[in-house]
Amino acid sequence: MESLIRVFHTYSCKEGDMYKLSNAELKSLLQEQLGDFLAASNDPMCVEKIMNDLDENHDGEVDFKEFVLLVATLTVACNDFFEGYSQN
Amino acid sequence: MESLIRVFHTYSCKEGDMYKLSNAELKSLLQEQLGDFLAASNDPMCVEKIMNDLDENHDGEVDFKEFVLLVATLTVACNDFFEGYSQN
Numbered sequence: 001m002e003s004l005i006r007v008f009h010t011y012s013c014k015e016g017d018m019y020k021l022s023n024a025e026l027k028s029l030l031q032e033q034l035g036d037f038l039a040a041s042n043d044p045m046c047v048e049k050i051m052n053d054l055d056e057n058h059d060g061e062v063d064f065k066e067f068v069l070l071v072a073t074l075t076v077a078c079n080d081f082f083e084g085y086s087q088n
Numbered sequence: 089m090e091s092l093i094r095v096f097h098t099y100s101c102k103e104g105d106m107y108k109l110s111n112a113e114l115k116s117l118l119q120e121q122l123g124d125f126l127a128a129s130n131d132p133m134c135v136e137k138i139m140n141d142l143d144e145n146h147d148g149e150v151d152f153k154e155f156v157l158l159v160a161t162l163t164v165a166c167n168d169f170f171e172g173y174s175q176n
Contacts, residue, residue, distance in 0.1 A: 001163040005170065019171055064167045072160040075089040079152045082093065083107055 007033055008067055020061040026051055037074070095121055096155055108149040114139055125162070 011029040012021050021029065030038060030050060038046055054062045054070055099117040100109050109117065118126060118138060126134055142150045142158055 001159065001166055004163055005167050008167070064171075065164050068160045068163050068167075071089065072156045075092055075156050076153050078089055079093050079096070079156075083152075 020063050
């Protein structure tokens with residue numbers, strides 16, 4: 001929990017609203033912190049798709065709650081994958 | 089994400105369904121991994137309340153998705169607290 005909060009604010013305070021991620025901040029965070037995960041995807045538009053999904057009101061900003069929802073969704077997807085893998 | 093998955097399965101495989109937390113497993117996990125957090129609460133019924141909230145169908149088992157939802161909710165609450173604290 002602590003590391004999620006720390007990572008979010010390390011990026012969110014770089015420009016604009018210190019408590020929200022701009023498109024550029026979100027892109028840096030995803031590429032630097034989830035680089036391996038994104039590299040495993042064959043979709044070059046992956047980062048852009050994530051940004052569009054998260055930024056529901058299209059103001060170019062993502063708040064902490066939306067960010068945690070992304071991480072929670074990715075974590076459940078990873079777990080489903082590993083449970084399926086170990087059951088086969 | 090990796091540590092959430094690892095912590096969950098370390099406890100969930102101890103007894104019964106290996107992919108779900110029994111009441112006893114959830115209690116150990118909360119006390120051993122979130123001990124400081126629970127100690128800061130003055131409510132001695134805190135663990136029991138969390139168990140009841142998570143175990144919606146009262147089968148005594150909590151799956152990974154429900155567990156991640158708890159962690160996400162706690163993380164957002166912590167962040168709101170720190171943002172409020174730094175704004176004052």
